[in-house]
Amino acid sequence: xxxxxxxxxxxxxxxxxxxxxxxxxxxxxxxxxxxxxxxxxxxxxxxxxxxxxxxxxxxxxxxxxxxxxxxxxxxxxxxxxxxxxxxxxxxxxxxxxxxxxxxxxxxxxxxxxxxxxxxxxxxxxxxxxxxxxxxxxxxxxxxxxxxxxxxxxxxxxxxxxxxxxxxxxxxxxxxxxxxxxxxxxxxxxxxxxxxxxxxxxxxxxxxxxxxxxxxxxxxxxxxxxxxxxxxxxxxxxxxxxxxxxxxxxxxxxxxxxxxxxxxxxxxxxxxxxxxxxxxxxxxxxxxxxxxxxxxxxxxxxxxxxxxxxxxxxxxxxxxxxxxxxxxxxxxxxxxxxxxxxxxxxxxxxxxxxxxxxxxxxxxxxxxxxxxxxxxxxxxxxxxxxxxxxxxxxxxxxxxxxxxxxxxxxxxxxxxxxxxxxxxxxxxxxxxxxxxxxxxxxxxxxxxxxxxxxxxxxxxxx
Amino acid sequence: xxxxxxxxxxxxxxxxxxxxxxxxxxxxxxxxxxxxxxxxxxxxxxxxxxxxxxxxxxxxxxxxxxxxxxxxxxxxxxxxxxxxxxxxxxxxxxxxxxxxxxxxxxxxxxxxxxxxxxxxxxxxxxxxxxxxxxxxxxxxxxxxxxxxxxxxxxxxxxxxxxxxxxxxxxxxxxxxxxxxxxxxxxxxxxxxxxxxxxxxxxxxxxxxxxxxxxxxxxxxxxx
Numbered sequence: 001x002x003x004x005x006x007x008x009x010x011x012x013x014x015x016x017x018x019x020x021x022x023x024x025x026x027x028x029x030x031x032x033x034x035x036x037x038x039x040x041x042x043x044x045x046x047x048x049x050x051x052x053x054x055x056x057x058x059x060x061x062x063x064x065x066x067x068x069x070x071x072x073x074x075x076x077x078x079x080x081x082x083x084x085x086x087x088x089x090x091x092x093x094x095x096x097x098x099x100x101x102x103x104x105x106x107x108x109x110x111x112x113x114x115x116x117x118x119x120x121x122x123x124x125x126x127x128x129x130x131x132x133x134x135x136x137x138x139x140x141x142x143x144x145x146x147x148x149x150x151x152x153x154x155x156x157x158x159x160x161x162x163x164x165x166x167x168x169x170x171x172x173x174x175x176x177x178x179x180x181x182x183x184x185x186x187x188x189x190x191x192x193x194x195x196x197x198x199x200x201x202x203x204x205x206x207x208x209x210x211x212x213x214x215x216x217x218x219x220x221x222x223x224x225x226x227x228x229x230x231x232x233x234x235x236x237x238x239x240x241x242x243x244x245x246x247x248x249x250x251x252x253x254x255x256x257x258x259x260x261x262x263x264x265x266x267x268x269x270x271x272x273x274x275x276x277x278x279x280x281x282x283x284x285x286x287x288x289x290x291x292x293x294x295x296x297x298x299x300x301x302x303x304x305x306x307x308x309x310x311x312x313x314x315x316x317x318x319x320x321x322x323x324x325x326x327x328x329x330x331x332x333x334x335x336x337x338x339x340x341x342x343x344x345x346x347x348x349x350x351x352x353x354x355x356x357x358x359x360x361x362x363x364x365x366x367x368x369x370x371x372x373x374x375x376x377x378x379x380x381x382x383x384x385x386x387x388x389x390x391x392x393x394x395x396x397x398x399x400x401x402x403x404x405x406x407x408x409x410x411x412x413x414x415x416x417x418x419x420x421x422x423x424x425x426x427x428x429x430x431x432x433x434x435x436x437x438x439x440x441x442x443x444x445x446x447x448x449x450x451x452x453x454x455x456x457x458x459x460x461x
Numbered sequence: 462x463x464x465x466x467x468x469x470x471x472x473x474x475x476x477x478x479x480x481x482x483x484x485x486x487x488x489x490x491x492x493x494x495x496x497x498x499x500x501x502x503x504x505x506x507x508x509x510x511x512x513x514x515x516x517x518x519x520x521x522x523x524x525x526x527x528x529x530x531x532x533x534x535x536x537x538x539x540x541x542x543x544x545x546x547x548x549x550x551x552x553x554x555x556x557x558x559x560x561x562x563x564x565x566x567x568x569x570x571x572x573x574x575x576x577x578x579x580x581x582x583x584x585x586x587x588x589x590x591x592x593x594x595x596x597x598x599x600x601x602x603x604x605x606x607x608x609x610x611x612x613x614x615x616x617x618x619x620x621x622x623x624x625x626x627x628x629x630x631x632x633x634x635x636x637x638x639x640x641x642x643x644x645x646x647x648x649x650x651x652x653x654x655x656x657x658x659x660x661x662x663x664x665x666x667x668x669x670x671x672x673x674x675x676x677x678x679x680x681x682x683x684x
Binding site: 253256258259260261262263264265266267268269271285289320321323324327328330331350351354355357358359 | 470472473476480541542543544545546548549552553556557558559561562563564565566575579
């Protein structure tokens with residue numbers, strides 16, 4: 001997943017959101033819980049305070065009596081953390097009683113720590129108690145006796161905060177664990193969602209690769225509604241691209257027809273005339289013919305540049321050309337043999353392959369004494385990333401070429417042999433076309449005696 | 462030998478007709494596809510030169526329709542469209558050869574001779590019949606090595622008989638293959654030219670098969 005990708009953007013957003021949102025949610029949940037725990041603890045203390053106070057009032061008159069049943073066994077266990085205590089205030093003498101759990105210690109009082117009472121006249125505060133216990137203390141003031149005998153007493157209940165703290169700590173651990181798991185699950189889900197959601201885009205990528213490699217001419221993958229317009233536009237673009245190329249080719253063909261017929265007329269008109277003017281006209285007409293051919297070839301090649309690749313099976317093309325040549329060279333009774341490895345497919349336009357094979361085979365047929373041999377096969381992968389190539393070899397048993405001719409037979413305009421009819425440009429057209437596909441044409445002496453033309457072209461995989 | 466030229470360019474058509482007539486062919490010409498198709502369908506040509514880019518009906522369709530109608534005369538396609546894809550299309554449609562414009566007239570004539578010879582089953586460019594010898598390339602006739610002077614009509618007649626020697630050729634067939642379309646077929650010109658030919662070559666070589674026609678044969682003393 002590269003940083004500049006839709007998948008990364010979606011995933012990174014999800015991660016950022018998760019990292020931000022889950023801790024905040026955790027903090028809020030924790031504080032609400034802690035508040036709830038504190039409130040219920042205070043309520044319990046208040047209830048116990050009410051019980052102790054009413055009990056002591058029930059059993060006393062001018063001064064507090066011994067509470068009989070406060071319903072909390074922990075008041076009986078020494079240093080349990082749960083205590084009650086009743087003692088006189090204002091430094092005056094009076095009866096002082098406390099729970100057994102408190103032994104000889106005493107509870108720190110909120111009233112002595114400047115804690116204001118709430119609406120029920122109860123002071124509640126967290127204070128440090130004996131034995132380093134953190135205590136929550138609820139205290140109320142009650143007056144026993146009347147008149148001069150009236151005496152203010154402090155009635156206090158204390159409960160240790162230890163168990164609240166433990167409970168909160170446990171809750172915090174569980175909450176963190178649960179939220180972490182939720183976060184991981186959420187991110188995993190996001191990852192899946194991104195992959196699943198972006199899967200059509202991966203299909204588009206594959207489809208485009210197929211078009212580029214020539215396995216398809218249009219994008220035909222089932223796409224979701226949102227990007228279907230993209231597919232339609234792309235196919236329309238591909239189609240119009242192909243149409244433009246077709247139109248360019250048609251125009252080129254029309255131009256050829258328009259120019260070549262007058263050229264033929266001019267040439268024939270001057271044919272039988274031996275005057276210098278007629279010779280000049282013939283010479284110039286020949287130059288014009290070569291120029292027309294040269295630029296038509298260039299235009300055809302230029303029309304192809306940028307066209308997304310096509311794939312052409314070599315075998316049917318060679319067969320149709322050989323069928324034509326058998327007819328054209330019927331008198332020579334040539335034997336044509338073809339050895340084409342199945343699956344040898346040219347990465348390029350059919351017309352161009354026809355042009356290359358046509359010229360090579362025509363040339364071979366022109367010179368051959370008895371046979372023309374065509375062999376086509378994929379070349380083994382060189383493994384250095386140079387791509388895949390195919391080799392087409394056309395051999396004949398004619399006279400062949402001299403080494404000097406072979407060294408440079410492809411310069412445009414030079415005729416290899418003036419005595420054979422035809423433009424003589426065959427090999428140069430083939431070399432130019434092969435070159436435009438990054439391929440090449442090599443000429444060598446054939447083992448059958450004549451010329452061996454070896455064409456290297458890109459292989460469609 | 463009778464040839465049809467189907468070419469819409471008037472200048473080129475005229476040049477072809479002139480060159481072919483000079484080379485000893487009887488030539489008809491058509492300027493569009495429909496006219497060309499009609500002529501090729503109804504007249505017995507020995508060869509057709511067919512342009513592909515024709516008005517009214519393109520050359521390839523003309524050719525395909527002829528072939529469907531079992532018209533088997535050799536057809537040479539003459540076209541500016543010289544890509545191999547065009548050539549293959551033309552040959553597949555039933556053409557016998559393909560000449561790209563702008564062409565050399567000599568090359569076209571050579572291809573025409575080759576097609577005519579092939580159609581009549583001869584492999585070589587010079588035809589022989591007994592002491593008679595006809596070089597189609599130079600349009601020269603020799604008798605036992607001695608040149609025979611012939612007018613163009615005499616040459617046409619002898620060339621046709623030489624292409625089809627040892628076979629009875631009817632008078633109608635001769636008229637159809639030796640003269641252009643507008644020739645007056647009721648005249649007795651064939652008999653006149655046969656008579657003239659018999660004065661220039663051993664007279665028994667051309668036999669009159671009564672009621673059927675003529676036969677050129679190397680067996681001089683047959684009957």
